[in-house]
Amino acid sequence: MATFDPSILQSILNKTKPESSENVNVVEVPPFQEWRFEVAAKDKLKLKLVDGTAEIFGTELSPNIEYAFQGSVKLCVFSFSGCKLQFWNCQPLSEYVSEESCVGQYLTLHLGLEKQRVVEGPRVLVIGGKDSGKTALCRTLASYAEKQDHQPMLVNLNPRDFQFVIPGNLSATAISDLFNLENVALGESVTTGPSFYHQKQPLAKTFGLEKFSDNIKLYRYLIQQLGKSVRKRLDNDIKVKKSGVIVDTPAFTIKEYDIIEEIVSSFNINVLLIVGSERLLVDLKKKMQNPAVTLLKLNKSSGCVDKDDKYERELQQRSIKEYFYGIDRLQLSPYSITVNLKDFIFVRPKETENVNLSFLSGDLADDDEAPRESVNYKQLAERVKNPGSDTLNNSILSLVDDSQIDTLRYLNSEDDDENLIKPFLDSSSLGFCYVQNCNDEKGKLTLLVPSPVQQLPTRTLLLTQFRYHE
Numbered sequence: 379m380a381t382f383d384p385s386i387l388q389s390i391l392n393k394t395k396p397e398s399s400e401n402v403n404v405v406e407v408p409p410f411q412e413w414r415f416e417v418a419a420k421d422k423l424k425l426k427l428v429d430g431t432a433e434i435f436g437t438e439l440s441p442n443i444e445y446a447f448q449g450s451v452k453l454c455v456f457s458f459s460g461c462k463l464q465f466w467n468c469q470p471l472s473e474y475v476s477e478e479s480c481v482g483q484y485l486t487l488h489l490g491l492e493k494q495r496v497v498e499g500p501r502v503l504v505i506g507g508k509d510s511g512k513t514a515l516c517r518t519l520a521s522y523a524e525k526q527d528h529q530p531m532l533v534n535l536n537p538r539d540f541q542f543v544i545p546g547n548l549s550a551t552a553i554s555d556l557f558n559l560e561n562v563a564l565g566e567s568v569t570t571g572p573s574f575y576h577q578k579q580p581l582a583k584t585f586g587l588e589k590f591s592d593n594i595k596l597y598r599y600l601i602q603q604l605g606k607s608v609r610k611r612l613d614n615d616i617k618v619k620k621s622g623v624i625v626d627t628p629a630f631t632i633k634e635y636d637i638i639e640e641i642v643s644s645f646n647i648n649v650l651l652i653v654g655s656e657r658l659l660v661d662l663k664k665k666m667q668n669p670a671v672t673l674l675k676l677n678k679s680s681g682c683v684d685k686d687d688k689y690e691r692e693l694q695q696r697s698i699k700e701y702f703y704g705i706d707r708l709q710l711s712p713y714s715i716t717v718n719l720k721d722f723i724f725v726r727p728k729e730t731e732n733v734n735l736s737f738l739s740g741d742l743a744d745d746d747e748a749p750r751e752s753v754n755y756k757q758l759a760e761r762v763k764n765p766g767s768d769t770l771n772n773s774i775l776s777l778v779d780d781s782q783i784d785t786l787r788y789l790n791s792e793d794d795d796e797n798l799i800k801p802f803l804d805s806s807s808l809g810f811c812y813v814q815n816c817n818d819e820k821g822k823l824t825l826l827v828p829s830p831v832q833q834l835p836t837r838t839l840l841l842t843q844f845r846y847h848e
């Protein structure tokens with residue numbers, strides 16, 4: 379039998395101690411207050427909870443464990459009981475303790491939702507202005523539910539955002555464990571490799587474009603598809619059904635009422651939370667006729683920070699990097715494989731022109747009344763003709779399940795009819811790869827994939843608008 383070597387435990391304990399030569403700062407957070415901090419892009423802040431209890435957007439910090447927050451994060455550590463934190467390795471861009479935490483409000487809301495978790499849990503939709511704290515609220519509600527032994531479905535409908543997947547996807551994930559605080563995408567998924575926590579298995583529909591307004595018809599189509607998949611999951615899993623659904627969204631205004639309605643019906647929403655906008659609440663009350671939906675307004679936290687375009691892109695690049703390479707504490711080793719270009723069918727989402735949104739909404743409302751079969755798939759996505767280095771280099775591809783596609787037929791032709799596009803859009807993503815190089819002369823494609831594979835599990839690839847630079 380193997381014997382226990384005490385020096386191993388000692389070395390782990392030593393790792394959690396900041397080096398004595400390092401300049402260690404101490405911050406005390408009184409009960410019901412929060413310490414807000416921002417870390418610069420190139421820095422890494424190390425943090426340890428040395429006394430009391432504390433949490434970041436609902437996820438508890440373990441005592442005496444060193445956490446590393448890689449650059450470009452804007453977060454807060456909240457404490458119910460009061461706590462003492464140590465931080466070192468770099469100075470935050472800004473840091474202060476605030477008395478104005480919204481967590482008390484979130485807790486009251488959580489307790490209200492908890493009462494609904496009997497047979498079928500609450501289906502919550504969170505909407506509000508840009509950077510109003512929608513994601514922070516969804517994370518907090520999901521964490522509190524998980525702490526009470528529930529498994530809520532966390533749904534992300536913001537293609538610029540990412541939860542257990544890379545950006546460009548609409549996703550739904552049953553939350554069965556803590557979020558990984560050090561990972562910008564909240565944790566690892568089954569496609570990426572090992573994980574500290576129970577690996578999450580997100581259901582992802584690849585939208586592939588950055589903004590929902592880049593193709594509203596496609597966006598609404600995928601919302602319906604994801605809604606169907608989530609309902610199926612709830613019907614087959616009583617624990618998840620009892621826990622309910624929490625839906626995070628991009629910044630909608632009343633102009634996107636049709637989309638809000640689409641989400642309400644697709645996910646059978648019964649609680650609609652409006653963060654920080656009384657105007658939106660009043661407008662929604664006027665329009666929403668559905669008596670099954672309770673509308674509630676929540677205050678926007680004074681800690682919310684505006685994320686400009688550059689900052690969001692930095693975070694997106696980081697989430698892609700972490701998908702393939704992991705984080706410092708848990709590094710992953712992606713694999714490179716070379717495949718023949720002609721063995722694959724590429725489809726990409728269509729970008730619609732930036733047309734007047736109210737015109738598009740009317741157009742879509744008509745479509746809704748028509749039977750689903752009449753969807754014009756040509757408006758949603760198209761086949762990539764003559765794929766080569768100019769279109770593929772540095773791109774992110776989504777591996778689409780091709781079991782419903784007659785791949786031989788499409789490999790031997792350039793057709794892109796409904797029988798190709800529909801199953802493409804109806805399938806969920808099996809994972810993602812990154813095009814390291816496309817050699818036009820040799821007709822070869824070198825791809826970075828997260829797990830060791832001899833060949834890809836599919837011949838159909840969805841080309842997203844997202845690029846990554848190593």
Ligand SMILES: Nc1ncnc2c1ncn2[C@@H]1O[C@H](COP(=O)(O)OP(=O)(O)OP(=O)(O)O)[C@@H](O)[C@H]1O
Pocket residue numbers: 412414415451452453454506507508509510511512513514515536539627628629679680681682683684685
């Ligand atoms: N109480 C807080 N203290 C410090 N930072 C916070 C706090 N609440 C939110 N933030 C930060 O503010 C930023 C905006 O919050 P969040 O991303 O939750 O807003 P959002 O409404 O989901 O944004 P988007 O409109 O882009 O979807 C994020 O960087 C988040 O980490």
